[in-house]
Amino acid sequence: MEITTTIVGAGVVGLAVAAELSKTRKGILILERNPSFGQETSSRNSEVIHAGIYYARDSLKARLCVEGNRLLYPLCEQHRIPHRRCGKLIVATEKDEEAILATIQDHARENGAEALELLSARQIKALEPNVKACAALFSPSTGIIHSHRLMRHYAARANKNGARFVPQTTVSRVEKQDDGRYQVHVAYPDGQTDAFASRWIINCAGLESDRLAESMGIDIDACGYRLHYWKGEYFSLDAPPEFIRHLVYPVPQANHVGLGVHATLDLSGRVKFGPNATYLPDRDLDYSVNPAARQSFYEAVCRYLPGIAVDQLHPEMTGIRPKLQKPGDPARDFIIAEESSKGFPGVINLIGIESPGLTASPAIARHVAALVAERA
Numbered sequence: 001m002e003i004t005t006t007i008v009g010a011g012v013v014g015l016a017v018a019a020e021l022s023k024t025r026k027g028i029l030i031l032e033r034n035p036s037f038g039q040e041t042s043s044r045n046s047e048v049i050h051a052g053i054y055y056a057r058d059s060l061k062a063r064l065c066v067e068g069n070r071l072l073y074p075l076c077e078q079h080r081i082p083h084r085r086c087g088k089l090i091v092a093t094e095k096d097e098e099a100i101l102a103t104i105q106d107h108a109r110e111n112g113a114e115a116l117e118l119l120s121a122r123q124i125k126a127l128e129p130n131v132k133a134c135a136a137l138f139s140p141s142t143g144i145i146h147s148h149r150l151m152r153h154y155a156a157r158a159n160k161n162g163a164r165f166v167p168q169t170t171v172s173r174v175e176k177q178d179d180g181r182y183q184v185h186v187a188y189p190d191g192q193t194d195a196f197a198s199r200w201i202i203n204c205a206g207l208e209s210d211r212l213a214e215s216m217g218i219d220i221d222a223c224g225y226r227l228h229y230w231k232g233e234y235f236s237l238d239a240p241p242e243f244i245r246h247l248v249y250p251v252p253q254a255n256h257v258g259l260g261v262h263a264t265l266d267l268s269g270r271v272k273f274g275p276n277a278t279y280l281p282d283r284d285l286d287y288s289v290n291p292a293a294r295q296s297f298y299e300a301v302c303r304y305l306p307g308i309a310v311d312q313l314h315p316e317m318t319g320i321r322p323k324l325q326k327p328g329d330p331a332r333d334f335i336i337a338e339e340s341s342k343g344f345p346g347v348i349n350l351i352g353i354e355s356p357g358l359t360a361s362p363a364i365a366r367h368v369a370a371l372v373a374e375r376a
């Protein structure tokens with residue numbers, strides 16, 4: 001097979017891109033360093049189908065999240081990917097947070113998200129008897145999804161269209177050749193190495209995407225491509241079934257790097273709380289959950305779920321956000337860039353694909369396909 005297109009990384013984004021590009025292109029390789037697909041951030045997240053409420057207006061995050069939300073539900077229904085459109089409450093627990101709800105409602109409208117409904121304390125009680133709040137916004141288009149089944153769907157589509165998935169293959173660097181193509185250097189677990197040429201490089205390497213861009217000769221500091229890792233821990237709640245039936249989020253605090261410790265559900269109805277946000281200055285892949293964080297989780301959550309006790313919380317899991325900002329920096333958008341202007345035509349870098357990357361995945365894939373089509 002003549003290789004035309006190399007996708008680096010088989011997380012939800014690389015797989016979605018492979019499924020989309022393989023509809024019209026031959027010779028696609030998907031290279032993944034792990035033994036299987038989706039073993040990093042794509043399987044360590046809240047599995048929420050976001051509505052596109054909070055992201056900066058006209059940002060890629062906002063546009064691709066709203067589009068991804070609209071694409072995902074029919075995709076799930078058509079291909080029987082487990083999901084639930086359970087809806088989400090953003091709850092104000094203090095009177096002075098109510099004004100923030102109005103701002104969030106306006107912002108969501110500007111982003112094109114499905115309309116949010118303002119609920120009174122009584123309406124909240126009727127929907128969620130265990131939640132204490134003076135007001136809330138209800139987001140009807142927020143839901144949950146089985147992320148592994150979504151990835152399996154994308155992988156199967158790509159495979160059916162002729163794309164080849166190659167696990168246990170680490171791309172060590174990418175070098176520009178004189179003929180306009182790129183030399184892709186790979187390493188295998190046994191220490192063997194290899195190299196081949198490819199016209200297109202789609203960098204979907206998640207936590208390593210900045211380093212891969214750097215290996216090509218891109219100055220990642222000058223371009224603002226350097227990633228910073230932020231760990232997000234989760235605790236599960238030992239509670240009777242249907243303790244809550246919707247996702248419950250606090251009003252986000254200004255300058256918070258996440259959305260605040262919220263209550264999410266998995267498809268079996270289990271409740272988990274998280275993620276918090278801890279900066280990892282050394283970029284280590286530390287997936288441990290610190291049991292001592294339990295008290296701070298409890299304090300965050302009992303503001304809106306006052307009936308729970310601290311010993312109902314148990315360490316669950318961790319994900320690491322590939323963020324473009326370090327502590328104190330303003331929020332950044334996704335980078336999805338075709339790099340002709342930097343002297344690398346045919347390279348598309350996807351960097352900083354943190355939340356809502358899972359939701360946005362089908363829209364990101366279309367966006368990348370459009371960038372390829374422009375130059376093909």
Ligand SMILES: Cc1cc2nc3c(=O)[nH]c(=O)nc-3n(C[C@H](O)[C@H](O)[C@H](O)COP(=O)(O)OP(=O)(O)OC[C@H]3O[C@@H](n4cnc5c(N)ncnc54)[C@H](O)[C@@H]3O)c2cc1C
Pocket residue numbers: 008009010011012013014015031032033034037038039040041042043044045046047048049050169170171172204205206207208209212232275318319320321322353354355356357358359360
């Ligand atoms: C705590 C947390 C909660 C989140 N919650 C949500 C949510 O509820 N909803 C939502 O929409 N989004 C959420 N997200 C975001 C979402 O999980 C990510 O945006 C998405 O998974 C990113 O997918 P990806 O394919 O870009 O990255 P990854 O899943 O990290 O995939 C990248 C792949 O590249 C491979 N790779 C890396 N380097 C190389 C190399 N050199 N050679 C070969 N392979 C390589 C890796 O092994 C990996 O498999 C959350 C993220 C976190 C961290």
